[in-house]
Amino acid sequence: MTGNERDVRQAHGGSVTDPAWEDVLRAGMESDPESGASGSVEPELAVARLLLHAGAPAELGEARRDAVWREIDGALTPIPWWRRRAWVWGAPALAAASAVVLVVMLQPGRPPPTSPLAAAPGQAIAAQLEGQFAMLAPAARADVARSVDTSRGSMRGTLLAMAQDAETIGGAP
């Protein structure tokens, strides 16, 4: 400890824990360039602060501590999904797209079908079937007539055979 420093302490009678003491020390260093000291006293002051803190840790005030914990909580707590930026911008776009899809699917202008025959009315199907019958019936009637003729020929043959058999039996001695 230089004589200047001792003088400063004696002159002010302060403690090293008092921030005013540091100011007095700096002022003494600047006002007495002849003492041989050069440079800054800041490194020594930092060491002194560290030693003081290690000896007796300084306590934070209640308000300051709460503020620090709030900052820590804010940094650690995750943001809820509904408050994320993607949702803020994406939700309106998603809602609009859903509305469009709903409108396309429901088609409010078109009445909903009430029965299986509502889409294709039964009257129209019945008329179509009747038209098909009118188209197919003539050929089918001709086919039936041919089949009946065949049966008639078969029947005639059977009758002739029966008649011949009867003649043979009747004419036999």
Place this chain on the structure above:
Amino acid sequence: MTSGARTLASPATARWLTLALGFVLGGGSMLVGLAQAGRLAAARPEALVAVAQMVEVEHRRVDLLLERGDEAGAIAALEALRRQPWPAREDGGDIGEQLRHDVYGRLVRLRLDFPDIDPVGDDALLQIIDQGLSGSYREVETNPFTARLVALRGEALEGRGRDDEALGAYEEALGMNRALLDRELLDRELGEAP
């Protein structure tokens, strides 16, 4: 060069055409054979001939009655014909069944078109149709008369609000007619083939 390419292409085309024609003829012959095999022949030809003559005469009478605007008389004539004894399928074959379906179909058509003449209830009409189809109509060779009676069954069911059953009957009738039209087209193609 062009004529050379043409002479090269012609035999190949002719080969393909011949092959395709062979496929068509073979397939057609097979279908005709299957159709004939599926048809049940009349075991009693005389029964079929008798009923066919009776049906033919009555059809002509109904034609005349309808020309005169006598729908009531036409319905009465067909009702009387319907009540005649019909040969069993084993006796009259598939042709006998077709004749019966034709008569029932014509009667039901008139009943649906003129519901105020000699009215019958919906249930009674459905009973008439079911009696005409006789439950074994699916075994009969596909023909327009059966298809029409099935379609008329659909109409009667639809009139009663039984839409699902009506739709089934319509689809069945449409399927029958589709098969008949396919067969008709095939017969025409075979008839036109050299």
